[in-house]
Amino acid sequence: MARFIFITGGVVSSLGKGLTSAALGALLQARGYSVRLRKLDPYLNVDPGTMSPFEHGEVFVTDDGAETDLDLGHYERFTGVSARSSDSVSSGRIYSTVLEKERRGDYLGKTIQVIPHVTNEIKDFIEIGDDEVDFMLCEIGGTVGDIEALPFFEAIRQFAQEKGRDQCIFMHLTLIPYLAAAGELKTKPTQHSVKELRSIGIAPNILVCRSEHEIPEKERAKIALFCNVRHEAVIPAYDLKSIYEAPLAYHNVGLDQAVLDAFRIDDAPVPDLTRWRDVEERLHSPEGEVRVAIVGKYVRLSDAYKSIAEALTHGGMANKVRVKVEWVDAEIFEKEDPSPHLSRFHAILVPGGFGERGTEGKIRAAKFARERNVPYLGICLGMQMAVIEAARNLAGIEDAGSEEFDFESGKKRFTPVVYHLKEWVQGNYKVTRKQSDDKGGTMRLGAYSATLEEGSKVAQVYGSTQIEERHRHRYEVDVQYREALEAQGLKFSGMSPDGRLPEIVEWTDHPWFIGVQFHPELKSKPFAPAPLFADFIRAAIEVERLV
């Protein structure tokens, strides 16, 4: 049975609990242990699928089709362990399960209460698959003291009580602020945060203290004494240039050792950190720089495209270059010529998105890339826009568009070259959907395979003709336009195994122009960059050499 590490946060949000959990997962792996990471979010949305990327950042999709918190992306990038739907849960999901059970009569007429019904549901969730790994790391979203998070804290307290001390530990992240006027680091907020935690019955074993200044031993000792934590278990966490430095940095300050000590494990293997040393080496010795424009709608908040930004970094690491990303608002091109805005980039990426706003600008960006031979990677909506561009400007379908936009505006304006998919095959099952279905979870979600055409650019990039990538969309390029578009040179080089759904398009007479219906960024890792991103950056370097 697994050992459990519960990770909580205090003082302020955004301390990097997700990254710390992910880095700790990587360190335990480096010592030969198997891990799984899990996120428990206190908000009431059933999942983040319907939340605006402005609110919540990117929605991370798992192989088994769950729409989850972006922290699961960090977990995967650091550990390479594919997240599952059972690795992410929100209060909303817990409550809806409890209420469904209540309606079904499962509770045999009992009064349904937060304790024990909600807390039991949380405990059951924590335990799923606990016999498969050595360590289960469970991160609780929000900060201690949040009203919404209370059932989660109570559940982990009970869980640890039931399992026993040797099987569960608590790690708490706090902030040690620096008061410039006093010229001092302040430990009081941390003391209060731990006090709050203890008042709900949780005594942390490890404190991870974020600080912008070095924490002197004297302060560390003070924190240990007042918070009732061993001196070596007060772990300083300083700002890093890159998130991928976190595993080595945490190892150097003794985080993994503190965890082993807390579990009283004294025969752990010495960690093999080669992977992370290699990652650091690649990060810190770039031999050049390429500039990539991301033409999108959610440009105000880069967290909305977290995995894309990371996958670009990985692509850069694969080629030993630094990738400088600039976010360009697609709407600009609805009024202005893209040329002056886009000419200074070595490559253009049009990411996924929802709704019509900005799409005409994305279509212009695709046209610019096609005509100017600039490497273009279109992801999901970015592929759909490239197809619409080709249909309008080359295949003579002047009113080509997506049904998504007609549905949104309630007017029939476009020939639906991209249409709403209502029936498809997933494994051995047929899935059916109506346009009017609920917004939540009604998309083509999760991993699907695609068959790539032998000799195509993508087959070369992947080094295979069978791939599996993750999807998250409602609309599809209509295969009936394949012939007309291929006649213009836009090859449908990847299709669903039944040949019905276009998965990949590429311009045959272009140095590098690929559109994909899926999200290759979701599976990219620093030590195993997504092939499409690695090759996209390689193509950008060629442009850089030509300039």
Ligand code: GLN
């Ligand atoms: N809005 C488009 C669709 O639903 C694209 C989705 C996306 O880019 N993830 O098909």
